[in-house]
Amino acid sequence: MKILVLLSQVPDTTARIAFTNGNTQFDANGVTFIVNPYDEWYALVRALELKEAAGAGSVTTITVGGADTEATIRKGLAIGADEAVRVDAQPTEALQVAEQVAAYAKDKGFDLIIAGKETIDHNGGQVGGMVAELLDLPYIALASKLDVAAGKATIERDVPGGVEVLEASLPLVLSAAKGMAEQRIPNMRGIMAARTKPLTVVPAAATDNVAATTSFELPPAKGAVKMIPAEDAGKLIELLHSEAKVI
Amino acid sequence: MSTIVFIDTRGDKIPKAAQEAVTYASKLAGGPVTAVTFGGAAGLESLGAQGAAKVIVARGVTAVDGQQLTKLVLDIASKEGANTIVCVQDGTGKAVAPRLAAKLKAGHVAGALGLPDGDKFKRNVFSGKAQAWLQVTSANKVISLMPNSIPVGKDGGSATVEEYSGDLGPARISVKEVRKAGAGIPLPEAEIVVSAGRGMKGPENWAGIEELATLLGGATACSRPVADMHWRPHHEHVGQTGVAIRPNCYIAIGISGAIQHLAGVNQSKVIAVINKDPEAPFFKAADYGIVGDAFEIIPKLIEAAKKLNAER
Numbered sequence: 316m317k318i319l320v321l322l323s324q325v326p327d328t329t330a331r332i333a334f335t336n337g338n339t340q341f342d343a344n345g346v347t348f349i350v351n352p353y354d355e356w357y358a359l360v361r362a363l364e365l366k367e368a369a370g371a372g373s374v375t376t377i378t379v380g381g382a383d384t385e386a387t388i389r390k391g392l393a394i395g396a397d398e399a400v401r402v403d404a405q406p407t408e409a410l411q412v413a414e415q416v417a418a419y420a421k422d423k424g425f426d427l428i429i430a431g432k433e434t435i436d437h438n439g440g441q442v443g444g445m446v447a448e449l450l451d452l453p454y455i456a457l458a459s460k461l462d463v464a465a466g467k468a469t470i471e472r473d474v475p476g477g478v479e480v481l482e483a484s485l486p487l488v489l490s491a492a493k494g495m496a497e498q499r500i501p502n503m504r505g506i507m508a509a510r511t512k513p514l515t516v517v518p519a520a521a522t523d524n525v526a527a528t529t530s531f532e533l534p535p536a537k538g539a540v541k542m543i544p545a546e547d548a549g550k551l552i553e554l555l556h557s558e559a560k561v562i
Numbered sequence: 563m564s565t566i567v568f569i570d571t572r573g574d575k576i577p578k579a580a581q582e583a584v585t586y587a588s589k590l591a592g593g594p595v596t597a598v599t600f601g602g603a604a605g606l607e608s609l610g611a612q613g614a615a616k617v618i619v620a621r622g623v624t625a626v627d628g629q630q631l632t633k634l635v636l637d638i639a640s641k642e643g644a645n646t647i648v649c650v651q652d653g654t655g656k657a658v659a660p661r662l663a664a665k666l667k668a669g670h671v672a673g674a675l676g677l678p679d680g681d682k683f684k685r686n687v688f689s690g691k692a693q694a695w696l697q698v699t700s701a702n703k704v705i706s707l708m709p710n711s712i713p714v715g716k717d718g719g720s721a722t723v724e725e726y727s728g729d730l731g732p733a734r735i736s737v738k739e740v741r742k743a744g745a746g747i748p749l750p751e752a753e754i755v756v757s758a759g760r761g762m763k764g765p766e767n768w769a770g771i772e773e774l775a776t777l778l779g780g781a782t783a784c785s786r787p788v789a790d791m792h793w794r795p796h797h798e799h800v801g802q803t804g805v806a807i808r809p810n811c812y813i814a815i816g817i818s819g820a821i822q823h824l825a826g827v828n829q830s831k832v833i834a835v836i837n838k839d840p841e842a843p844f845f846k847a848a849d850y851g852i853v854g855d856a857f858e859i860i861p862k863l864i865e866a867a868k869k870l871n872a873e874r
Contacts, residue, residue: 537849
């Protein structure tokens, strides 16, 4: 089984969110960057588990980004990916990233391509579906469970009010949500091995230029919380009705 | 320039998010639009009220097969000469909208929060901690509307309903089973959500949460530890890794308000927090707060909700 995992670099989940250059750029000053948690905890770890269960195959990660993403990419190798690819382009928006990934993946014969359900910075959840369309493959978004047997994948996904169990033949593109696997902490052997595993830099392909984020805004500061004494708790319901007018 | 809207109406009634998307599309177009849907829903004529002149339904498609649905929407977009396609930013929309965008070389707005300012659309980024303006410069546009972003229109008439008869090719994804997790309002649709966390001490203590939610006409939700310990089903888990919701009213009981939980609920219009720890970080994000024991406060809330219901 040959698996490709999409790996993005994002600011740490607890990073201070601020902008610079007239609110046109994320302020990376003092921010730690990590592997997007959905890519790392769910997509990559499940890919490794499937490879281990099959006793054969390979797991490749692909990242669209500059040389500054290589430390993050090595983390994926330390967790257990066999090799990593970096497409040498600054990511600008979803279709551009998807076109870079599709350009790399199209002749490689991957059985599974797995992305995280979204990145925690842009929250679009678009790249997996776009890659699937560009490669003419089926795509299942928000998979919380994935099993593969005899060339067929069985997938569970949470839907409003329940769980849907789906079946599709490989090759297939998926986006991974919580439940698919448990986070793996790289051990010392993995970290040492990651230093010598192949990290191939491929040149950027030509892509379409269809959209761009032009500016950012921070939400207005929240007003002070109105405290209600515990013995008078029922007043909350009255206030939500008569003052906030939401119930 | 013409606009069509793609919605999922497979359930018993037309989801609010679908009505919002039709409303949005007709506002964007400045007039009636064509809506595209699939499955067996009845009463599609009523989408006229939201601005649909015509609803085209592919009855034969019942599963979310992104390739079939993409083919369906592209076929109708081409017949209608549409260059703008509105979708919903939900599970179905996420399976179809990115495919449409890739096929049409269109800029895709994943989660538009309202009508655009020229060619710029506002959307949430950094898990709701900031917003961004995305400028779409392509001739074709795909816009996925964030649920609960605009009021549902009510002014139109009745839509004509046509059955789609084209060939969508074989389905490559099949539904083996759907495990329903009880009745009630689906969480992303709920305008009022009563949510509880580890402070409830055990799954046997949820009766009060459920009663309060029912009295208020809302849905129940929970924090991540509660879902991880299997006190509540996973689809009720709201937060960074669970469902992101934006109800009008979010009542959090016994949830401390870790940053990962806030990421899934910080778009709620009004947040009320009940916690025995006055230092709980959730109070900083709240509009209303009560410090105290949940087991003493919940009965008081239930009593007040009953009184409110009796009065209205």
